[in-house]
Amino acid sequence: MTFASPNHHPVDPAKLEKLAEVAVKVGLQLQKNQDLVITAPVVSMPLVRLITREAYKAGAGLVTTFYSDEETTLARYEYGHDGSFDRASNWLYEGMAKAYANNAARLAISGDNPMLLSGQEPAKVARANRANSAAYKPALEKISNFDINWNIVSYPNPSWAKLVFPDDPEAIAVAKLAKAIFAASRVDVPDPIGAWAEHNANLHKRSTWMNGQRFAALHFQGPGTDVKIGLADGHEWHGGASVAKNGVTCNPNIPTEEVFTTPHALRVEGYVSSTKPLSHQGTLIDNIRVRFEGGRIVEAKASRGEEVLNKVLDTDEGARRLGEVALVPHSSPISASGILFYNTLFDENASCHIALGQCYSKCFIDGATLSQEQIKAQGGNSSLIHIDWMIGSDKVDIDGIKLDGSRMPVMRGGEWA
Amino acid sequence: MTFASPNHHPVDPAKLEKLAEVAVKVGLQLQKNQDLVITAPVVSMPLVRLITREAYKAGAGLVTTFYSDEETTLARYEYGHDGSFDRASNWLYEGMAKAYANNAARLAISGDNPMLLSGQEPAKVARANRANSAAYKPALEKISNFDINWNIVSYPNPSWAKLVFPDDPEAIAVAKLAKAIFAASRVDVPDPIGAWAEHNANLHKRSTWMNGQRFAALHFQGPGTDVKIGLADGHEWHGGASVAKNGVTCNPNIPTEEVFTTPHALRVEGYVSSTKPLSHQGTLIDNIRVRFEGGRIVEAKASRGEEVLNKVLDTDEGARRLGEVALVPHSSPISASGILFYNTLFDENASCHIALGQCYSKCFIDGATLSQEQIKAQGGNSSLIHIDWMIGSDKVDIDGIKLDGSRMPVMRGGEWA
Numbered sequence: 001m002t003f004a005s006p007n008h009h010p011v012d013p014a015k016l017e018k019l020a021e022v023a024v025k026v027g028l029q030l031q032k033n034q035d036l037v038i039t040a041p042v043v044s045m046p047l048v049r050l051i052t053r054e055a056y057k058a059g060a061g062l063v064t065t066f067y068s069d070e071e072t073t074l075a076r077y078e079y080g081h082d083g084s085f086d087r088a089s090n091w092l093y094e095g096m097a098k099a100y101a102n103n104a105a106r107l108a109i110s111g112d113n114p115m116l117l118s119g120q121e122p123a124k125v126a127r128a129n130r131a132n133s134a135a136y137k138p139a140l141e142k143i144s145n146f147d148i149n150w151n152i153v154s155y156p157n158p159s160w161a162k163l164v165f166p167d168d169p170e171a172i173a174v175a176k177l178a179k180a181i182f183a184a185s186r187v188d189v190p191d192p193i194g195a196w197a198e199h200n201a202n203l204h205k206r207s208t209w210m211n212g213q214r215f216a217a218l219h220f221q222g223p224g225t226d227v228k229i230g231l232a233d234g235h236e237w238h239g240g241a242s243v244a245k246n247g248v249t250c251n252p253n254i255p256t257e258e259v260f261t262t263p264h265a266l267r268v269e270g271y272v273s274s275t276k277p278l279s280h281q282g283t284l285i286d287n288i289r290v291r292f293e294g295g296r297i298v299e300a301k302a303s304r305g306e307e308v309l310n311k312v313l314d315t316d317e318g319a320r321r322l323g324e325v326a327l328v329p330h331s332s333p334i335s336a337s338g339i340l341f342y343n344t345l346f347d348e349n350a351s352c353h354i355a356l357g358q359c360y361s362k363c364f365i366d367g368a369t370l371s372q373e374q375i376k377a378q379g380g381n382s383s384l385i386h387i388d389w390m391i392g393s394d395k396v397d398i399d400g401i402k403l404d405g406s407r408m409p410v411m412r413g414g415e416w417a
Numbered sequence: 418m419t420f421a422s423p424n425h426h427p428v429d430p431a432k433l434e435k436l437a438e439v440a441v442k443v444g445l446q447l448q449k450n451q452d453l454v455i456t457a458p459v460v461s462m463p464l465v466r467l468i469t470r471e472a473y474k475a476g477a478g479l480v481t482t483f484y485s486d487e488e489t490t491l492a493r494y495e496y497g498h499d500g501s502f503d504r505a506s507n508w509l510y511e512g513m514a515k516a517y518a519n520n521a522a523r524l525a526i527s528g529d530n531p532m533l534l535s536g537q538e539p540a541k542v543a544r545a546n547r548a549n550s551a552a553y554k555p556a557l558e559k560i561s562n563f564d565i566n567w568n569i570v571s572y573p574n575p576s577w578a579k580l581v582f583p584d585d586p587e588a589i590a591v592a593k594l595a596k597a598i599f600a601a602s603r604v605d606v607p608d609p610i611g612a613w614a615e616h617n618a619n620l621h622k623r624s625t626w627m628n629g630q631r632f633a634a635l636h637f638q639g640p641g642t643d644v645k646i647g648l649a650d651g652h653e654w655h656g657g658a659s660v661a662k663n664g665v666t667c668n669p670n671i672p673t674e675e676v677f678t679t680p681h682a683l684r685v686e687g688y689v690s691s692t693k694p695l696s697h698q699g700t701l702i703d704n705i706r707v708r709f710e711g712g713r714i715v716e717a718k719a720s721r722g723e724e725v726l727n728k729v730l731d732t733d734e735g736a737r738r739l740g741e742v743a744l745v746p747h748s749s750p751i752s753a754s755g756i757l758f759y760n761t762l763f764d765e766n767a768s769c770h771i772a773l774g775q776c777y778s779k780c781f782i783d784g785a786t787l788s789q790e791q792i793k794a795q796g797g798n799s800s801l802i803h804i805d806w807m808i809g810s811d812k813v814d815i816d817g818i819k820l821d822g823s824r825m826p827v828m829r830g831g832e833w834a
Contacts, residue, residue, distance in 0.1 A: 033500055042484065045459060052489040056496035062504035063493070067459065067484045072469040076480070079473035083450055087479035091519070095512030102508070 010171070011046065011156060011178045018187040019153060020050035024058050026196045026241075027151030027254050028105050032059035037099050040109035042067040044155035047109060064099075066092070070116055070159060076128075077120045085127040088135035097138035103246055106143060106150040113159035114342040117282030126311050129281050133384055144386070146242070146362050149250035152345055154181050163342055184255040184334045184346060196251070203240030206416070207259040210237040210327075215400035217267065218325065218410065220352070222396035227292060229325050229354070230267025232379035234365045237261045245368060255334060257349040260326035262363040264379030266295040268322055275351055276390040279342045283308045288389060296320050297356075312356070318383025324355035324363075330394045330414025344388050352392025352411070357383035427588070428463065428573060428595045435604040436570060437467035441475050443613045443658075444568030444671050445522050449476035454516050457526035459484040461572035464526060481516075483509070487533055487576060493545075494537045502544040505552035514555035520663055523560060523567040530576035531759040534699030543728055546698050550801060561803070563659070563779050566667035569762055571598050580759055601672040601751045601763060613668070620657030623833070624676040627654040627744075632817035635742065635827065637769070639813035640690065641706060646742050646771070647684025649796035651782045654678045662785060672751060674766040677743035679780040681796030683712040685739055692768055693807040696759045700725045705806060713737050714773075729773070735800025741772035741780075747811045747831025761805050769809025769828070774800035 024030050036055050040048050045067070052063045076084060100106060117125050133140075143150050156177040158170050164180075165173035182188045186195045217230045239259035241251050274288035285305030290297045297320040302309045313320050328335070328351055335350035359380040361367045367375075376382065394414040399407045409417035441447050453472050457465050462484075469480045493501060517523060534542050560567050573594040575587050581597075582590035599605045603612045634647045656676035660666050691705035702722030707714045714737040719726045730736050745752070745768055752767035776797040778784045784792075793799065811831040816824045826834035 032498070035504065042459065042462060045486070049486070049488050049492065053492045053496055056492055056498075056501065059498045061501055062506060063489065064506045064509060065484070065486070065489065067482070069462070069466070069482070071466050072480065072482065075466070075470045075473055079470055081449070081473075081476045084473065084478055087452065089479060089481045089516075091512040091516040091521075092481060092509075094515070095508040098511070099506075099508040104508075 010175065012182070015178070015182045015187055016047055017050055018192050019182065019185055020047060020054045022185060022187055022192050022196065022254065023051055023107060023151055023153045024054040025193060027153060027251050028107060028149050029248050029250050030055055030058045030060060030105055030149070031248060033061050035061040035099060035102070035104035036063045036107060037096055037104050038063065038065040038107045038109070040065060040067055041111055041155070041157055042069045043157050044109045044111055047153075047155045051107065068112070070113055073116065077117070077124065085124045086131050088131040090135040093136045093139045097142055100139065100142035100148050103148060105148055105248075108150075108152045109155050110152050110343060110345050111155040111157035111160050113157065113163065113282075114279035115163055115282065115284060116159070118284060120282075122283070122308060122311070125282065126308075137384070144358060144360065146244045146360075148246050149244045149248035150252050151250060151254060152252065153185065153254045154343070154345060156181055160343065164339060180337055180339050180341075183337065184349070186255070200240035200251070203256070203259060207237040207239040210259060210261070213400055213408065214402065216403045217401040219399040219401055219407070220272070220391065220396060221398075222393060224273030224289060225271065225391060225396065227268065227270035227272045228401070229322065230264035230295075230379070231325070232262040232264045232359070232364065234378050235261045236363055236365050236367065238363055242362065253345060253349070255346065255349050257328045257332040257334060258326040258353075260324055260363065262359040262380055263322040263325045263354070264295065265318070265321045265359075265381035266379060268292040268295045272354070272391050274389050274391060275393040275396075276340060276347050277304075277342065278387070278389045279344070280305070280308065280312065280387060284342070285309050295322070312385065312387065315385050316383050318381050319357050319385050321356070321381045321383070322354050323357045323359035323381045323383065323386055324388065326353050326355075326388070327398070327411065328352050328392060329411070329416055330392065347390055348388045351390040352396065352398070352414075353388045353390045355386055355388040357381065357385035357387060427592065429599070432595070432599045432604055433464055434467055435609050436599065436602055437464060437471045439602060439604055439609050439613065439671065440468055440524060440568055440570045441471040442610060444570060444668050445524060445566050446665050446667050447472055447475045447477060447522055447566070448665060450478050452478040452516060452519070452521035453480045453524060454513055454521050455480065455482040455524045455526070457482060457484055458528055458572070458574055459486045460574050461526045461528055464570075464572045468524065485529070487530055490533065494534070494541065502541045503548050505548040507552040510553045510556045514559055517556060517559035517565050520565060522565055522665075525567075525569045526572050527569050527760060527762050528572040528574035528577050530574065530580065530699075531696035532580055532699065532701060533576070535701060537699075539700070539725060539728075542699065543725075554801075561775060561777065563661045563777075565663050566661045566665035567669055568667060568671060569669065570602065570671045571760070571762060573598055577760065581756060597754055597756050597758075600754065601766070603672070617657035617668070620673070620676060624654040624656040627676060627678070630817055630825065631819065633820045634684065634818040636816040636818055636824070637689070637808065637813060639810060642689045642808060642813065644685065644687030644689045644709060645818070646739065647681035647712070647796070648742070649679040649681045649776070649781065651795050652678045653780055653782050653784065655780055659779065670762060670766070672763065672766050674745045674749040674751060675743040675770075677741055677780065679776040679797055680739040680742045680771070681712065682735070682738045682776075682798035683796060685709040685712045689771070689808050691806050691808060692810040692813075693757060693764050694721075694759065695804070695806045696761070697722075697725065697729065697804060701759070702726050712739070729802065729804065732802050733800050735798050736774055736802050738773070738798045738800070739771050740774045740776035740798045740800065740803055741805065743770050743772075743805075744815070744828065745769050745809060746828070746833055747809065764807055765805045768807040769813065769815070769831075770805045770807045772803055772805040774798065774802035774804060
């Protein structure tokens with residue numbers, strides 16, 4: 001077995017093995033006889049092979065991997081005829097949805113070039129994304145409804161590494177990104193499984209504290225930001241490991257540093273500025289500034305990618321309202337690394353953030369038993385999209401506001417108060 | 418774009434491009450707006466990328482590739498628990514069947530290590546194969562019924578190359594196998610598309626001549642072989658390009674040198690010896706000797722892989738009867754190369770061969786209009802398997818026998834008479 005990536009960049013094989021072990025044992029808690037569906041960029045093959053091995057060691061039924069390839073994605077934009085951009089692999093996603101309905105676990109490896117499609121015609125990108133999102137819906141619903149245990153981990157794809165470390169030669173960039181991924185994923189310690197148990201306990205402590213406060217709203221104040229984000233009625237804070245509807249406790253995101261809940265779709269007032277650029281499906285959107293009235297974004301600007309941002313906001317009515325608010329201390333290990341990853345899985349865990357679009361039903365008390373109507377009545381937003389963007393920094397203060405109007409400091413200068 | 422395989426073996430990029438062009442334009446004749454599903458070993462990624470590019474140039478709707486990986490196949494055997502060996506990706510194959518039902522074309526890249534599973538427990542291999550075959554059935558039926566245009570081409574996988582050229586270092590073995598694949602696939606000439614048009618015309622001339630003779634049986638005689646193979650009533654010979662039920666003319670196999678038809682399931686008498694080893698799903702079966710009575714194999718021996726051969730024959734009743742007989746001159750370019758490929762796509766096109774199991778409905782006059790019952794009544798065999806094995810050599814003579822008992826030489830010393 002070779003541990004080199006297809007482009008022969010050295011990635012520490014021992015740490016990669018630990019990442020595979022953490023993905024299977026902590027991320028998925030894969031059950032005996034449970035099938036596993038992996039989606040991954042083809043350059044991440046060395047990690048896929050190790051995860052497959054770990055999965056079979058853990059008693060997996062069958063492991064099936066679907067690889068994507070940046071080269072063939074680009075070939076479609078370069079050579080594809082116009083009609084191609086409204087097509088999607090419905091048969092594949094419907095199949096995946098069926099696998100999840102039969103209790104297959106799902107593991108995604110993240111690591112695509114965040115700028116892959118930045119040179120392509122935005123209208124074609126938007127059409128292809130729309131067709132793909134619509135086709136993917138049956139599979140995504142099983143994941144966002146948390147029907148099964150699922151996990152995302154990352155692999156240092158060279159094209160991603162070169163964006164994060166543009167001044168380094170590719171091999172050095174890959175090595176640096178690998179090191180950052182291993183650190184953020186807590187596999188650079190002697191006992192990663194133990195470290196994750198401790199980390200999950202800390203995140204649970206934070207979410208339990210937040211749940212005890214029963215805040216009605218959070219007030220964010222910082223440079224370019226002054227917004228009151230109302231929380232949904234009966235909202236519940238979550239963080240760290242969580243129980244899927246199939247009964248399996250898993251860590252969907254590796255890394256994770258956030259505690260998060262559902263805001264009220266109609267109760268957001270004020271203005272917010274992003275503190276990190278957002279990479280959205282291959283396009284970079286930077287310096288986002290939006291204004292909310294009655295929970296709805298009524299004005300949106302960006303110094304870069306404004307056209308794409310406004311297309312995103314026009315997806316549906318729910319795309320202009322919030323589906324998530326998340327708290328991450330500025331001193332989180334990912335933030336402390338000082339690295340801008342251009343990858344939401346990392347950047348959202350380096351900063352407080354909000355998400356446009358669909359809310360998580362699990363972020364309600366007894367969420368699994370609530371109907372769509374009940375969730376909506378309690379303030380839960382619904383949309384085809386769920387896009388996180390970063391609004392935290394060491395200059396942001398957050399107050400919790402209770403129903404009686406009393407205030408309590410939650411974060412000061414980006415740290416838990 | 419890199420043309421190097423993940424293991425950095427140099428494969429002539431210009432020839433690989435021509436192979437991709439031939440696969441799309443001759444093999445598939447991919448239609449504008451037609452989707453394409455590719456299945457391929459992950460080491461053949463350089464060819465997949467070129468084929469994807471050609472497909473989009475030809476106006477493809479969407480190209481979707483499903484990669485397999487020998488390393489993860491082996492990981493299952495090394496680490497998988499017992500229950501894993503009865504599992505298959507039903508959701509994936511059902512999805513593919515759906516894609517074919519929606520007129521997606523299918524391209525398979527062949528090149529897996531023919532001995533991949535030779536060190537594994539035969540019972541586990543058999544269970545995994547059985548589960549996979551059953552799951553694959555809905556997709557395979559669309560292909561074997563010729564509902565859509567489909568094609569197989571090959572890529573010089575290093576593990577395959579090392580088996581074919583065991584005495585060479587890996588890089589040399591890959592280069593030699595690549596050269597042999599390019600020659601057999603007729604892409605080492607200045608005008609491959611023209612060469613295929615001429616080759617298809619020659620194969621059509623042969624099959625037209627055979628159809629004009631209306632032989633009732635073929636009599637094969639050679640060392641270890643003396644068998645009369647009755648032909649199905651209303652059989653039709655085919656060779657070269659052929660029209661799929663979706664109306665597209667395609668070349669399913671690249672290379673192809675055979676003209677072939679359906680034998681009569683009940684009318685085979687005598688004994689046959691194989692002239693080349695057969696690689697069947699990762700196991701090698703050599704020196705096959707079988708005896709037919711009333712079309713049925715009543716005795717089967719092999720110097721290697723006899724246990725696997727007998728398991729295969731026990732698959733179902735049709736597995737002991739013939740579904741295909743094919744004529745290939747001993748002087749075919751593949752045979753002339755003197756290379757034993759351990760890969761049916763090549764070895765069957767270097768030698769006359771027969772196939773155990775399922776017949777092709779297209780090898781009947783008006784085959785597309787015949788019911789399963791009619792096909793059976795005319796002598797067509799049915800089975801879950803279709804396994805070709807080689808019985809031709811320069812020492813084999815073939816006579817055609819007409820209904821009135823008169824004989825005509827068809828081949829002498831392995832060549833057309």
